[in-house]
Amino acid sequence: MSVKLIQFVRWLVISTTLMQSTVIGGRETNFRAIFNFGDSNSDTGGLSAAFGQAPPPNGITFFHSPNGRFSDGRLIIDFIAKSFGLPYLNAYLDSVGSNFSHGANFATAGSTVRPQNTTKSQSGYSPISLDVQFQQFRDFKTRSKFVRERGGVFKELLPKEEYFSGALYTFDIGQNDLTAGYKLNFTTEQVKAYIPDVLGQFSRVIKGVHGEGGRTFWIHNTGPLGCLPYMLDRYPMSPAQMDEFGCAKPFNEVAQYFNKRLKESVEKLREELPDAKITYVDVYRVKYRLISHAQKYGMVFNFSFIVVAYLNYENVVK
Template sequence: MLLVILFCVKKVYLIQLKKKLISFVSLMEPQYSLFVIFASLVISLALLPNPTTALSKCSFPAIFNFGDSNSDTGGLSAAFGQAPPPNGETFFHTPSGRYSDGRLVIDFIAESYGLPYLSAFLDSLGSNFSHGANFATAGATIRPQNTTMAQSGYSPISLDVQSVQFSDFHRRSQIFNKQGGFFEKLLPKRDYFSQALYTFDIGQNDLTAGYKLNMTTEEVKAYVPDVLGQFSNAIKKIYGEGGRIFWVHNTGPVGCLPYVMDRFLITAGQIDKHGCASPFNDVAQYFNLRLKEAVAQLRKDLPEATITYVDVYSVKYTLIAQAKKHGFENPFVACCGHGGKYNYNRFLKCGAKKTVDGKEIVISNSCKDPSVRINWDGTHFTEAANKWIFNQIANGSFSDPPISLEMACHRMDR
């Protein structure tokens, strides 16, 4: 109780109280002196500065992002056709390459550092890479898939390809940068690559890929070590290119996504108390456990790296489980979709069109108020949900080590 009281008192009063306690020691009975000395020591500890507050805020000149649709700002759209309306309707008021009604978590990360939104590496139109680049593509996996995109829906631009693209971008951007002119304005400076923040949000599709091949939960878990081995290799490769500061998101609760609950056979006994499919979330949690172990090993292997592991799973699960508490509704119903229990149809996805009486119409319009909805299209989150998620992870409450995004450039004791 004494500790609680002392740490709740303002600093100025703690200083005054410490002085009075010290002056009283000589006047008190011997049996009470030890108590006063102990109290004085506690106050001294309370007055010590927080190690992180003494550090200056980070100022990243650039961000390089790797991932899947959770952070794709236009990669897949540039390669295979634009994400159709009503995607982008809330913030951009037009399709923006994002599978959401607005901004993604990566957009809010860029905003927090005063940087423009990241241009997709694959997008040649209107892109500015002076502040970084986004190599993520929707449908991407860590481990390459032995299927075409038409067959499985998974992007051929897996993490290994993204890391090759980064390496090529790193090398060639500096060749063009030396030419000056508009190249110098559109490409990052050489020093930016070692000073940049490298963000990762990928792995979700690796888990569902196994289920689409009719694998059991145990069979999916069995290949997770190989997936994470390839993830570690990508980090090491980027480290070899000069990357030093990494911000790694774990994978979310895939068992809470409408498309998973609609696509796969799930029994009533496999639904948890909040309405999510337990087997899929169990696999996600196993993946995250092993990912955290992989990050810990990377810290040992890459002595100059600063790697922050972010528990996005817990944040997303909390949002879905306590949707009403946080101002949201219908967490399992897609805002933009068509029919069924979850307003999701994998054959008629968000923005799908159909010809009726010779006229082409959009049959999957968005809900009236996306700001109170969590799920956008059965697979991805709304801008409102993404903003809520960002606000939870930005302060470091879900990070290991527990450091905020604005302090992510500083190394903590290992």
């Protein structure tokens, strides 16, 4: 094991402890609840609860069996929860054995910001788009208050009312909005053309959560689309369109354009919601560096774990 990798492994351990008390927006915070919105990058069981369990090899590395995640191990959201001393987030749609006292996860694999005009069986995209996730959150918040006031055994399984205003609201979504265009045979320029509408709908949901009392937001940009195997398999590129690490440059350029506009949207939201703390996280740079330097860091750890620790290691949170 190289000295660099040993140092990085050491940082993985240290970062888990440090993140238990994180500084966001200039203030030290220890969250009692997390509410997550997104797609497969942060789905802890939503799509599996609705349409059937994600089959093996999903879950085999850490959980040793399928566990609702479209991953062989844990996701970034799992490590975020762990860093604050909270249990992993149960999916809102998973009613069996779930404890929502520390928050809930509304993400489902295949989700998009904009509702798709296709069924899941037609396109593979989840019908639970971001606007639906927001409505589920609103309903969850209203019903949690009702159940806690009514009393009974279920009240201890739901968040206290004050947790909603003091919670961390995490978002990791948008990747599928880009691939949706390519599945419809859109050109890259046509995909870029509808990104402002996607981000307009995204901003409306952020404002909606703010209207429900949310004040602290953690927003991931999208990763290097051109490095995803399913994109490279479905849409072959010429050698001239590939970068030195085997990623498709046109798809990555679209992802970078999306991220640029997302960051602009976040900056505008900060102006419009001055009492909110909104953190923009450059996941693209982290993932691309890990892909392009896989041998340097060693692909022996769960990818999500590396991303969370590396976000701290390289200080790319802005």
